[in-house]
Amino acid sequence: xxxxPEVETVRRSLTDLVLHKEIKAVEIFKPAILALGxxxxxxxxxxxxxxxIGRRGKYLLFKLNEPADLLWVVHLRMTGKLLYHQQPEPLxxxxxxxxxxxxxxxxxxxxxxxxxxxxLTQDAAQVSGLNSLGLEPLDAEFSAAYWQEKIKRRPKxxxxxxxxxxxxxxxxxxxxxxxxLFQAGVHPERPLGTLTDEENQRLAQAMRExxxxxxxxxxxxxxxxxDGNNQKGGYQEFLRVFQKLNQPCPNCGQQIQRIxxxxxxxxxxxxxQLK
DNA sequence: TGGCGTGTTTTTTC
DNA sequence: TGAAAAAACACGCC
Numbered sequence: 208x209x210x211x212p213e214v215e216t217v218r219r220s221l222t223d224l225v226l227h228k229e230i231k232a233v234e235i236f237k238p239a240i241l242a243l244g245x246x247x248x249x250x251x252x253x254x255x256x257x258x259x260i261g262r263r264g265k266y267l268l269f270k271l272n273e274p275a276d277l278l279w280v281v282h283l284r285m286t287g288k289l290l291y292h293q294q295p296e297p298l299x300x301x302x303x304x305x306x307x308x309x310x311x312x313x314x315x316x317x318x319x320x321x322x323x324x325x326x327l328t329q330d331a332a333q334v335s336g337l338n339s340l341g342l343e344p345l346d347a348e349f350s351a352a353y354w355q356e357k358i359k360r361r362p363k364x365x366x367x368x369x370x371x372x373x374x375x376x377x378x379x380x381x382x383x384x385x386x387x388l389f390q391a392g393v394h395p396e397r398p399l400g401t402l403t404d405e406e407n408q409r410l411a412q413a414m415r416e417x418x419x420x421x422x423x424x425x426x427x428x429x430x431x432x433x434d435g436n437n438q439k440g441g442y443q444e445f446l447r448v449f450q451k452l453n454q455p456c457p458n459c460g461q462q463i464q465r466i467x468x469x470x471x472x473x474x475x476x477x478x479x480q481l482k
Numbered sequence: 483t484g485g486c487g488t489g490t491t492t493t494t495t496c
Numbered sequence: 497t498g499a500a501a502a503a504a505c506a507c508g509c510c
Contacts, residue, residue, distance in 0.1 A: 208489065239506095284489060284490060284491085284505090285506095286507085318506095319506080320489090321505075322490075322491095322505055322506070324491095336491060363499090368500090373491085470501090471488090472488090
């Protein structure tokens with residue numbers, strides 16, 4: 208389940224491996240993953256290079272060297288993986304696309320659920336969701352004041368719903384939302400309008416600290432996340448509530464509980480996170 | 483075996 | 497108009 212730290216780790220792991228290599232072939236095995244740009248458009252990438260890899264929220268942004276403003280955008284959703292191979296390897300189940308480079312290496316897109324999407328465009332505004340993203344917690348401009356401004360017109364919305372809303376804050380998914388709420392000592396169902404200034408400040412601080420710590424650990428491998436080198440993350444060793452049903456709270460020892468919030472499994476400590 | 487769970491965005495409804 | 501709810505996606509799992 209790639210959230211911001213995992214997507215950032217993929218970006219970093221691929222940067223030194225695939226940039227400035229001539230693209231020899233582009234194959235799309237499952238056209239359904241193409242949200243914008245058809246197979247012919249991908250074939251047109253042959254002969255060019257990936258010049259830069261950026262990231263915005265959970266979107267990976269590959270900039271082509273030519274035409275200079277062409278962007279290949281990838282969203283991994285739940286189970287998408289971009290895997291680099293030094294040498295060609297036989298196709299695996301759920302391999303949906305492959306870029307082959309002139310030096311014999313390749314970049315393969317594998318996605319069990321096939322929920323991930325590709326966009327190929329010269330206009331970032333055409334990438335659904337990309338333009339409406341909120342600030343990321345690690346942006347310099349992000350602050351408790353920004354968070355409070357974003358949520359002030361939705362006093363009845365549950366705090367976890369707001370944390371998962373990418374137009375409010377970009378980058379959190381189910382794992383980090385639960386971890387942020389635990390660290391801030393806030394119950395996931397609390398309506399935004401009931402949060403005190405102090406709680407909002409703790410939430411903003413927790414978003415920054417937890418994402419930063421997870422990036423340093425190369426993300427969380429809960430089920431099947433790996434980076435571009437097929438390496439697992441390390442932050443699962445630091446999770447305090449996510450997927451810890453009936454295990455003791457690291458603060459108080461009470462058993463972690465699970466409830467559904469907006470249809471999503473939510474783990475919390477009933478003693479440290481009061482409703 | 484046929485629902486259920488899964489994460490995120492999009493679409494629909496309120 | 498904005499927010500909440502439902503739908504869509506595709507597969508593994510039990």
